[in-house]
Amino acid sequence: MSKIPGNSKYVKKINRMTVLNIIKQHEVISRYELAEKTGLTPPAITGIIRELLEIGLVKEVGLAKSRGGRRPVKIKFNPEAGYVLGIEVTRFETSIGIGDLKNVPGEISSVEIDMTDPEEGIPMLINSLKSIIERDLSEGKTFLGIGIAFPGLLNVKEGIVKRSVNLGPKWNNFPIREVIEKQIGLPVFVENNSNASALAERWFGGAISYKDLVYINLGEGISAGIILEDRILQGFQGHAGEIGHMVIMENGPLCNCGNRGCLESICGIPAILRRVNSELPLIKSDDPLKEIWEKKGKVGTNDILNCAMIEGSYAHDLLKQMAKYVGLAIANIVNFYNPETVFIGGKMSKVVEIFMDVIKETVYSHAFPEIAISTSIKVSSLGKNSGVIGACALALRELFRSNSDIVDFIQSKGKKIQSEGI
DSSP states (O other), X not given: OOOOOSOHHHHHHHHHHHHHHHHHHSSSEEHHHXXXXXXXXXXXXXXHHHHHHHTTSEXXXXXXXXXXXXXXXXXXXXXXXXXXXXXXXXXXXXXXEEEESSSOXXXXXXXEOOOSSHXXXXXXXXXXXXXXXXXXXXXXXXXXXXXXXXXXXXETTTTEEEEOTTTOGGGTTBOHHHHHHHHHOSOEEEEEHHHHHHHHHHHHSTTTTOSSEEEEEESSSEEEEEEETTEEOOOSSSOTTOGGGSBOSTTOSBOTTSOBSBHXXXXXXXXXXXXXXXXXXXXXXXXXXXXXXXXXXXXXXXXXXXXXXXXXXXXXXXXXXXXHHHHHHHHHHHHHHOOSEEEEESTTTHHHHHHHHHHHHHHHHHSOHHHHTTOEEEEOTTGGGHHHHHHHHHHHHHHTSTTXXXXXXXXXXXXXXXXXXX
């Protein structure tokens, strides 16, 4: 391990996080092996391990094989030493997940919140978060951070929503990180929802062995998270991946962004619902979706997806056309980025399950052949929860960066709890 110039406290923090991350990556490891891997002296390793043991981030789990002399004690990472909250914000529903420090979130719930106005929606979200934290604190859980997957253009470094065409203009330049950190008292990390979903796929989904992938979110909006050489592609201003505003149909429907014929204005959930509810009065009366509409007076996303299973139906033909448009967008992505795999998820990912052959045929007939043939296209195994799982992964990624203050933060929380208990 190379020595890093700077003051001793900074070097200590870097060394400590290096040791912690190596332990986290291994099932079990000894102090001797840690010294070998890091280049730190045995006394330095002993001091770091003592500190990590005291706050519960690692634990001793038995003896390793002897290399001559006493058998070394094995060290293991303790994922239950702390927890993170992951949040995915959508227009009318917000999902909240709770995850430990290593594994896929085990508890995910949803709350109905109208997020078109942050001044009204954020206080409701904060109340939900406080309730979860207070409940779990009584069970001995310690929360260390919050990740937020948000639909829109973000300044990730500052935690500011620059613009969200799907949630509305009241979000313009809203400091979401600052507001939530001030009320909750935990570090908050913000990322675009598709980037978060790509991170979820890389950490916990089908892309564990891939370093070059694209995740496409088909939902209320449409966007892509792009990972190249194991790094999320942010772009110059952090807005890369807005494929929903790729023009697919010249002079097509008006999009929320102000342009016409964008992929999102044709294939996003609001666009599909508008078209269906305007056209249903004109289609034949024995169509399965028409029958649902006549009974209920309207149809929803699940109604359309279920009826699309019936070949020759209105919903089948409509979503087959949607699959072709999505295929065109993927063909462009394949040509631009040459990913190893494209994962498709979100609330409308069932379209891909039904019409995968249509999507692949469109991609292979419009993308550069040598590139397309080497790119696999898959449905995300994470389903509708990819965003909230990605938000948890985001919090974990930031908490375990080499310059993180996670150890100091746990120590300070422990002192605070002791002080409040006196």
